[in-house]
Amino acid sequence: MIHQYQNNGYNIVLDVNSGAVHVVDQEAYDVIAVLNEMNAEHTPETLKASETETVLKEKLGDRYTEEDLKDILEAVTELTEQGRLFTKDIYENLIGIVKQRKTVVKALCLHIAHDCNLACQYCFAEEGEYHGRRALMSYEVGKKALDFLVANSGSRRNLEVDFFGGEPLMNWKVVKELVAYGRELEKQYDKHFRFTVTTNGVLLNDEIQEFVNKEMDNVVLSLDGRKEVNDKMRPFRNGKGSYDLIVPKFQKLAESRNQEKYYIRGTFTRNNLDFSNDVLHFADLGFEQISIEPVVGEDTDPYAIRKEDLPKIFEEYDKLAKIMVERERSGRGFTFFHFMIDLEGGPCVSKRLSGCGSGTEYLAVTPWGDLYPCHQFVGQEEFLMGNVDEGITHTEIADEFRGCSVYSKESCKNCFARFYCSGGCAANAYQLSGDILKPYEIGCELQRKRIECAIMIKAALADMEEETGASADVAGEISHVC
Numbered sequence: 001m002i003h004q005y006q007n008n009g010y011n012i013v014l015d016v017n018s019g020a021v022h023v024v025d026q027e028a029y030d031v032i033a034v035l036n037e038m039n040a041e042h043t044p045e046t047l048k049a050s051e052t053e054t055v056l057k058e059k060l061g062d063r064y065t066e067e068d069l070k071d072i073l074e075a076v077t078e079l080t081e082q083g084r085l086f087t088k089d090i091y092e093n094l095i096g097i098v099k100q101r102k103t104v105v106k107a108l109c110l111h112i113a114h115d116c117n118l119a120c121q122y123c124f125a126e127e128g129e130y131h132g133r134r135a136l137m138s139y140e141v142g143k144k145a146l147d148f149l150v151a152n153s154g155s156r157r158n159l160e161v162d163f164f165g166g167e168p169l170m171n172w173k174v175v176k177e178l179v180a181y182g183r184e185l186e187k188q189y190d191k192h193f194r195f196t197v198t199t200n201g202v203l204l205n206d207e208i209q210e211f212v213n214k215e216m217d218n219v220v221l222s223l224d225g226r227k228e229v230n231d232k233m234r235p236f237r238n239g240k241g242s243y244d245l246i247v248p249k250f251q252k253l254a255e256s257r258n259q260e261k262y263y264i265r266g267t268f269t270r271n272n273l274d275f276s277n278d279v280l281h282f283a284d285l286g287f288e289q290i291s292i293e294p295v296v297g298e299d300t301d302p303y304a305i306r307k308e309d310l311p312k313i314f315e316e317y318d319k320l321a322k323i324m325v326e327r328e329r330s331g332r333g334f335t336f337f338h339f340m341i342d343l344e345g346g347p348c349v350s351k352r353l354s355g356c357g358s359g360t361e362y363l364a365v366t367p368w369g370d371l372y373p374c375h376q377f378v379g380q381e382e383f384l385m386g387n388v389d390e391g392i393t394h395t396e397i398a399d400e401f402r403g404c405s406v407y408s409k410e411s412c413k414n415c416f417a418r419f420y421c422s423g424g425c426a427a428n429a430y431q432l433s434g435d436i437l438k439p440y441e442i443g444c445e446l447q448r449k450r451i452e453c454a455i456m457i458k459a460a461l462a463d464m465e466e467e468t469g470a471s472a473d474v475a476g477e478i479s480h481v482c
Contacts, residue, residue, distance in 0.1 A: 002036045002086065003416035004029065007456040008322050014455065016416050017091075020084040021343055023459045027064050031072045032085075034059045042086040047077040091349060092407050103398055105152040107160035107357070108145055109364040109375045110178070112137045113171040117202050119237045122267060122295050122303055124376055124431075135367040136171040142178040144388035145365045150189050152391070162196040164364075164375055169203040179215050196220065198265075200234070201246040201253075209253055219262040221250045225278025225292065232271060233303070247285065254287055263289035263337060269303035270295075273312045276320040283327070283334045291337035294446055296428050305442055314449050321453035325460045341420065341454040352406075355422035359385070359401025373401055376427030400436070401426065409437050411444065421447045 001016040011029040013022040024032070038055055039046055046052060056069045079085040115134045116123075146161070153159055161182065163175050175197065182193040197212060198220040212219055223246060224230040231241025254262055264287045268275035275292055282290045294313070297304035305313070320336065327333050346352075356362060359373030366378055369388040377383040386393040404426060406418040424439040424447065432440045 001040065001089070001414075001416065002032065004033055004036070005452055007318065007452055008325070008460065010456055010459050012452075012455055012459060013085075014416060015085050015087055016419065017087040017089045018083055018085075019343065019346075019419065020079075020087075021455055021458070022079070022085070023462075027068060028072050028075070030060055030063070031056060031069065032076060035073075035076065035086075040086075041088070042080060044077055044081045047073065047080060047086075091353060094349060095353065095405050095407055102154070103152070103360050103392070103402070104154040104156055105149055105361060105363060106156050106158070107162070107362040108149050109162045109164045109362070110137065110142060110145055111165065111364060111366050111375065111378060112142070112163045112168040112175055112178075113166040114367050115170055116166040116200070117170065117236065118167070118200050118234055118242060120234045122233060122269060122297060122301075124296075137174060137365075137367040139174050139177050139181075141365075141367065141369045141388060142174060143181055144369060146178065146182055146185060146193075148388045148391065150185055150191060153191065157190065158192050158194060160194050160196070160362075162198060164198050167200055167202065168197055169199050169208065172203070172208065176211060194218070198222065200242070201249050202242065204246075204249045204253065209256060212253070213256055217261060219253065219257070220265050221253070221262060222266070223247070223250060223264055223282075224266040225268070225272060225275065226281050229268075229272045229278055230266075233267070233269060251286055254289075259286075259288040263291050263335075266290075266292035267295050268292050270305055270309060271303055273309055274316060275313075276316045276323070279320055279336060280323065283332075288334045289337075290334055293338070294443070296425075296431065296440065296443065298432070307442065310442070310445055313446060317446075317449050317453050321457055325457055328461065329464060338450045339454040339457055341451065341458065343455075343458060347422075352419045352422055354402075354405045355424075355426070358426055359398055373397065374427060376425075377430075404436060409439060411439055411441075415444070415448070417444075417448045417451050420451050 003014040003016055005012055006029075011024050011026060013024055013029065013032055014020075015022075034056055035042060035047070035052070038052070053070065053073060056073060057066060060069060076085055080087075113136050115136065149159055149161070168175055179195055182195070186192055194217040195215055196218040197216050200222045222234070223243075224233055227241070227243040230243045234242050236242060250264065264282050266278060266282070268278065272278060279290055279292055282292075294305055295303055299306060321339065324333065324336060324339065351357075356374075358377075362374060363385070364372045364375040364378050365388060366372070371385040371387055371392060372378045372380075372383050373385065383397060384394065385397045392398060404423060406412040406423045409423050412418045412423050421444075424443055426436040428440040428443055429438050430436050
């Protein structure tokens with residue numbers, strides 16, 4: 001399967017099944033397009049067939065010389081022999097192996113607080129209440145959650161724990177106590193906890209910052225962008241904006257962590273489709289780790305992204321990608337998480353096929369100890385999997401999520417992005433379609449565009465390194481099953 005596109009002056013050819021990326025001139029781009037239209041499943045043998053050369057002459061003979069067409073065809077044939085073009089999909093037969101794997105839990109999202117001191121308009125957690133009641137997780141429930149994680153982690157040593165909410169700093173004492181308990185478990189069971197905290201920053205202070213820098217492997221800082229954008233969507237419960245209070249705290253924290261192991265996490269809505277300006281605003285504030293993601297909502301939500309918004313959003317992604325390349329050239333680069341892509345390694349095949357591991361490897365824990373497939377399913381009783389006392393009692397839910405793959409979703413089977421997005425977010429799919437196997441269509445469109453921009457940036461950076469301007473291959477392969 002071949003995917004071709006042009007972006008920022010680059011002609012890019014992606015071989016979907018191998019992950020190989022080729023940056024080519026216009027002539028090669030046109031030749032590959034004709035070959036792909038002729039036969040999307042070419043082999044070295046079909047490429048060497050006389051009729052293939054004949055078709056190229058018929059389609060492109062008025063633009064390119066016979067000798068040039070022959071040379072390019074030979075190059076394409078060689079790449080195909082090397083497994084870098086027109087490669088076959090060899091991964092579908094691995095699905096059975098993935099589905100049969102025993103559940104090994106390696107990450108928990110601890111809902112340390114079902115309460116929040118902000119009233120974000122788009123919040124899926126309903127201001128921290130998650131379709132239920134306000135509550136703070138007790139130390140006892142948190143202990144049981146960590147015990148559950150260790151007991152169900154098998155031989156895996158590195159374990160992930162995200163302190164989430166609502167706003168986790170509203171239950172800060174318990175956060176500190178659970179980190180201390182986790183460190184005890186590490187020694188006892190030869191495990192290593194990687195703690196993360198996701199916060200809106202309202203309660204952030206020097207004491208918390210010091211503890212976070214000592215104990216948290218990552219910090220997620222929630223902020224939406226420019227002051228007018230952020231304050232419209234992320235006000236206090238009294239309607240007052242949060243930007244002025246939060247930004248200085250976040251800047252201080254980011255600098256104290258040497259601009260590493262954190263990221264600013266924003267959400268753009270229909271109210272700020274010019275979100276590239278919000279990304280650049282973050283960069284100009286000094287933040288180097290940035291994520292701004294599209295809101296997910298019903299068509300009836302006034303802030304929700306609609307199909308008619310897609311051209312504008314695509315334009316913004318293109319604009320942002322181009323600016324990021326320019327800033328990298330001038331030594332003012334920053335990381336935008338949606339444009340991060342690993343062409344040489346990346347996730348193992350099981351991750352590429354089945355996604356984030358929600359419902360199997362990753363679970364969410366409510367303040368009273370209930371287990372859900374992930375934080376976005378919390379409060380939806382049909383997805384209640386068990387609790388920290390009894391473990392997973394509804395194994396059929398885990399089986400349902402284990403069966404999710406790019407091959408179980410019809411819209412993924414012929415999508416070039418399937419090995420990068422792994423079928424998309426199950427929670428978003430369920431929210432918008434009522435079925436975890438029916439990906440959120442707008443989300444798919446945006447993901448495909450982000451992947452195209454990410455690959456273009458890789459090509460531009462490779463071009464910068466070579467300093468020749470010549471065509472280059474940026475090759476990457478899907479790794480072996482882990």
